[in-house]
Amino acid sequence: MGIELYGVETLQQILGWARKYSMFKQPFVTACCGMEYMSAMGPRYDLSRFGCEFVQFTPRHTDLLFVVGTISERQAPVLRRIYDQMADPKFVVAFGVCASSGGFYQNYAVVPGVDQIIPVDVYIPGCPPRPEQVIDGIVRLQEIIQAGETHSQKELRQLAGAKG
Amino acid sequence: MSKAALQAVKKKFASEVISEHSQHGDETLVMKADKIQAICEFCRDDPAVAMDMLSDLTAVDFLMQGRETRFEMVYHLYSTTKRHRLRIKLPVGEAKAEVASVTGVWKSANWMEREVWDMYGIKFEGHPDLRRILLYEEFVGHPLRKDYPIAKRQPLTRREDPVENIWEQKHILTGPSAGAHFRGSYDTE
Numbered sequence: 438m439g440i441e442l443y444g445v446e447t448l449q450q451i452l453g454w455a456r457k458y459s460m461f462k463q464p465f466v467t468a469c470c471g472m473e474y475m476s477a478m479g480p481r482y483d484l485s486r487f488g489c490e491f492v493q494f495t496p497r498h499t500d501l502l503f504v505v506g507t508i509s510e511r512q513a514p515v516l517r518r519i520y521d522q523m524a525d526p527k528f529v530v531a532f533g534v535c536a537s538s539g540g541f542y543q544n545y546a547v548v549p550g551v552d553q554i555i556p557v558d559v560y561i562p563g564c565p566p567r568p569e570q571v572i573d574g575i576v577r578l579q580e581i582i583q584a585g586e587t588h589s590q591k592e593l594r595q596l597a598g599a600k601g
Numbered sequence: 602m603s604k605a606a607l608q609a610v611k612k613k614f615a616s617e618v619i620s621e622h623s624q625h626g627d628e629t630l631v632m633k634a635d636k637i638q639a640i641c642e643f644c645r646d647d648p649a650v651a652m653d654m655l656s657d658l659t660a661v662d663f664l665m666q667g668r669e670t671r672f673e674m675v676y677h678l679y680s681t682t683k684r685h686r687l688r689i690k691l692p693v694g695e696a697k698a699e700v701a702s703v704t705g706v707w708k709s710a711n712w713m714e715r716e717v718w719d720m721y722g723i724k725f726e727g728h729p730d731l732r733r734i735l736l737y738e739e740f741v742g743h744p745l746r747k748d749y750p751i752a753k754r755q756p757l758t759r760r761e762d763p764v765e766n767i768w769e770q771k772h773i774l775t776g777p778s779a780g781a782h783f784r785g786s787y788d789t790e
């Protein structure tokens with residue numbers, strides 16, 4: 438492998454610290470979970486305390502994709518396209534059981550978990566999840582980002598390794 | 602309250618009526634499917650009936666219920682001036698699952714008939730634009746028919762492996778709609 442740089446460890450730590458507290462998110466809200474998402478974003482539970490404040494409605498300016506609600510088969514290509522448009526490194530949270538596994542929908546119309554379409558880093562269970570669970574999920578995601586273990590970061594490292 | 606409406610329709614189309622019943626004050630006429638357009642026109646235009654609103658149009662699949670005809674069309678009519686309701690049901694066979702469209706009588710029937718076509722595969726003769734409305738064009742079959750496999754999915758897109766090769770676009774987009782909600786609006790090429 439390539440040259441070992443002095444201080445790379447520290448640099449990665451600083452980068453991880455910077456990334457985990459400045460997540461821009463793109464909510465992909467399709468169903469009832471959206472209500473709980475609003476509650477988690479609102480002043481009472483206030484996700485911005487955890488460095489997860491900024492909501493952008495354009496995928497090109499975001500690094501965290503919140504998949505909130507039921508994803509139907511017809512919507513799946515649109516979700517995939519939004520994921521493809523996001524900047525690297527990008528993280529994905531499946532919010533609620535519908536996004537995580539299809540939930541109680543077992544039928545012709547609903548995707549059984551968005552991980553069939555895009556890689557998911559954190560799953561938040563619940564129908565809908567309580568805001569506390571959402572906060573817990575965000576904190577978990579921050580731990581994974583700091584450790585550099587999200588799917589996107591791992592893939593980036595692999596690419597860099599293949600080049601070097 | 603809608604007894605008068607029911608009697609008026611019954612008097613006019615006596616030969617078409619198969620049966621009638623009433624539950625909790627909701628009058629229902631079961632009629633032959635052939636003259637549905639004329640019946641609907643009469644319901645809308647007759648001053649005593651005056652059904653100016655089609656509140657719902659749907660169908661039921663009676664597979665394996667021991668009925669002669671598999672499907673049943675249901676029309677829910679409402680009069681905003683007289684404030685009464687009437688329900689008309691038509692038995693529709695499986696071999697020729699086709700009824701005349703009532704889009705000419707109430708414009709709102711357009712999308713409802715498309716939905717019935719999408720979900721049950723009942724054709725509407727004379728419908729101006731009979732396409733699928735909720736599902737995509739690539740979908741095969743009609744999911745609300747009772748013989749559609751309960752968990753059969755027809756995905757538009759899937760990753761071969763959702764975790765490996767994030768940047769390789771392995772998802773497949775097929776067919777004319779390719780999952781876009783409105784045809785053509787996602788075409789950037």
Ligand code: SF4
Pocket residue numbers: 468469470471505506507532533534535536540563564565566
């Ligand atoms: S998980 Fe429950 S609350 Fe959330 S979108 Fe699905 S059905 Fe609605």
